[in-house]
Amino acid sequence: MRISKFLTKLFILSVLFLTACTSDDDGVAASKGNFENGILVSGEGSGAGTGSISFISDDFETVNQLIYKGVNTAELGTFLQSLAFDAQRAFIVVDNANSVTVVDRFTFESEAVITTDLITPRYMAVAADKGYVTNWGSTSDDADDFIAVIDLNSYTVESTIPVGNGPEQIIAKDGKLYVSHKGAFTTNNIISVIDLVDNSVEEITVKDNPDELFFNSNGDLVVLSQGRTLFDADFNVIGDTLGSISIINVNSLSIDTELVFAEGEHPSLMVLDNNKIYYGLSGEIYEMDENSTTLPSTPVLTAEGFLYGMEVENNNIYTLNASFSDLSTLNVYDLNSKEKVQTIPVALGASKVYFN
């Protein structure tokens, strides 16, 4: 996702540049599609309706729901887990449908639907002409989880890389893959580092249920572990394991800094913007410097409703108040004033925000 954001910025800059150059002649640059220069919100879907993607223009004036269905008259199914991007394409990962749908990221015209050799796919990273998709495998087997390697020319799974249980989010950087293992149907506490030269896998142990991860501006890997609730044999709650933000040196594969949350606190959602880390905890959003050695004690703001997705950009914080029985709501807050500046209906079960 960081890569996509970087690419997006590059793209926006280039568009601005192009526009500036050509505005005297044509007035506007040739549009790449209806869904350029805006925000994409993906929703998982539920029994109430399909997973879907909503488009909101950068000026918040235009809002389109179900853009994939609108263009392709087909539904994506449930549960739409995540999107990945390269310069021209978007890859839509739907876990229950065992599918990765390839579309033009600006027109959303379908180019392919990959439905074979994927078992509960979750997230995808793109490097060169390959897509790397984390897969949970069978619910009843902790040992069959894998990364599917997709040839992005033929749109087929050309090979798989076996990994530990429950691979979740994935980043490709400098010839390596970094994978958080949230643990699928059970639990896990590792980060896999896969060398794409020989597919060798190294593991780093972190706190339980690592999910969000990204590289900070120092080149370190930042991982959010949620921790988990413990039950006894009769499923009575007997305690919690701790959550943390772990900062990992990727050369030595050691944890440089570990910021541990209080017992019973289970943070989720973490993003980086402008050298600041933002994370969610019990519906509240906290902000800290990426080099901070302590966790902040007070939240920067309280998100309205059920906080299920978050992004930060240009001093705006985008939060998703997800509904699984109806359209969800995208709320945009100004980080300076902490005021809510936009409220927009978006996809059913909305969970992710991407800048296109």
Next chain:
Amino acid sequence: MKKALVTFVLLWVCLLSFSQNDSINRLEEVWIQADRKLEKHSVGYKVITLNDSLIQRNPESFTALLRFNTPIYLREFGAGGTSSASFRGTSASNTAVIWNGININSINNGQTGFNSLTVSLFDAIDVRSGGGSIEYGSGAVGGTIHLNDNLKFSDKKCVKNQVVSTIGSFETYQNLYKFKLTDNKLALNFGVSYNQSENNYKLLDTEFRNFNGAFKNLGFNASGAFLLSNYSNLKFYTANYSGERFFSGELPNPLAANDKYQDFNHRNLLIYTNEVSMLKHEVQLAHLMQEYRFFDDREADAFNFGKSNQYLVRYNASLSIAKWYANIFSYLEYESAFGKTDQIEERNRQQLSQSFVYKQNLKSVAFFEAKIRKDFNSDYEVPFTHALGLKIKPLKNLFIRANTSKNYRVPTYNDLFWPGQGNLELTPETSKQFEVGVGYKNNTISVDIATFQIYAKDKIVWTPNGDLDRPGIWVPINLRQVNNKGVEFVFSYDESFNKHNFQFDLNYSYVQAIDERTDKQVIFVPKHLSNLSLGYNFKRFSFFSQQVYNGKVYTTESNSEDFLLPSIFIVNTGMEYKLLNKKGKQLIIGLKCNNLLNKNYVSQPRRPMPNRNFNFNINYKF
């Protein structure tokens, strides 16, 4: 609770001592039913009966039988998949299924899966519209569906056998054997059914077939009645079912489906009845076992399960007061239920219930019933419930009927005990309802039109913001208020000219089920629902056609037009011919075409229902 039990028992021992010994008049034929409440306590209610020949014309599934013949909306996850009912716009746990008088909705989730039992072995299915918590307890809110075994004492000994064998599209094989014995002191029923299907129908307008949709099931029912003396009889009922289904996949990639589901049910009931003069006593003992196993991966041995055992003891008594044309009924019930799942350790829930019904006949022009019930439950407070029913016959064929009732649905084991999520603070959902109807009935025509209102409150809803201290955790809370208003209309016509016989049966219902919070129609409830059944017989030949229409269905709370299921209109048609038609011996062959118009339709998003398909059956009675 013990004290209450002792008090009730003492009360009835006293009443017993006043009873006199007197012979009852026996008719030549006496029908015997386990459940007398439906017959006795439906004053002011509408009951429609689906007889065994109609049941056998719809062998596909219980879901299909109800969809084409009753005013109930069924939400089905593809043919043969999970299926739940909405009666008068109420939620899935608000339709109670009653087996020989006993509520068999699962204590784990409060529902009955309409594709997880076969009903071809039952002699009749009655569908009563309106609340019935007084008679049938939790979940009898929108209406009740009654699965009945009919036994008969007859002065003339009679033995009947029936074999029905059906071969259908998608490698569907359905077989049924029924045996009936009637004698003056003995009645026995016995039946066994086996069904299996690949169920791999073509998903219209796609390259796919229904994948992972196969099912097979075995059912065995038996019942018997023994006349012990002129005053007493003993009855037993048993129903057993074992089924395995695979849960089919949904578009866009049905091939992702990988689930398997097994059901095992055993239901046993023993009834002793004593009737002396005006006083009737009945003791019932019942045991119900239900178990499901859900395999997330059909190839693996691991599964999730839910299992429950329920034990019931009932004592029913009724007193008829001839000079007042009145009857008093008492129903006392003790239930102990044990439930567990792989996620929930075994829990025991006990309930003691007492209800009284007073029934008055006013010069055979007006009939009136007043009912009350109180439950004492070990887990939560169950509200006191009450109901009134009235029927007036001002003219020979015309009647006016009305009823009002308070009903409830208790929290399920899942609602209460789900680890980390169950909510022990839940209270039962309650609803108040009112109905007024007018009807006309003669030998050929039967009409009934009624308007109803249901005010439901504290509906239990699972929501991620249910517990403010733990946002994001899905928990059930008493949240929603829903007001239903609607009209139910039924018209039946049955006429014979010479050797021609015509039948016409129409159900139509209109329901506005409005969530008070959103002021919108609740999801998965169509406003318009209608089905029509046409029949024609001539000598040995008969023809029939069934059609169902339901209006569009919203799937989101805001009733977004982007997320809806379009209206459907589906036609089935069939014909039968009696190759052999002698007294005591009949051989009938039949051919049926389902979805004659080959419509692509869904009752759940992205799950197309079967394309046009056929079945051929042989029905031999001897």
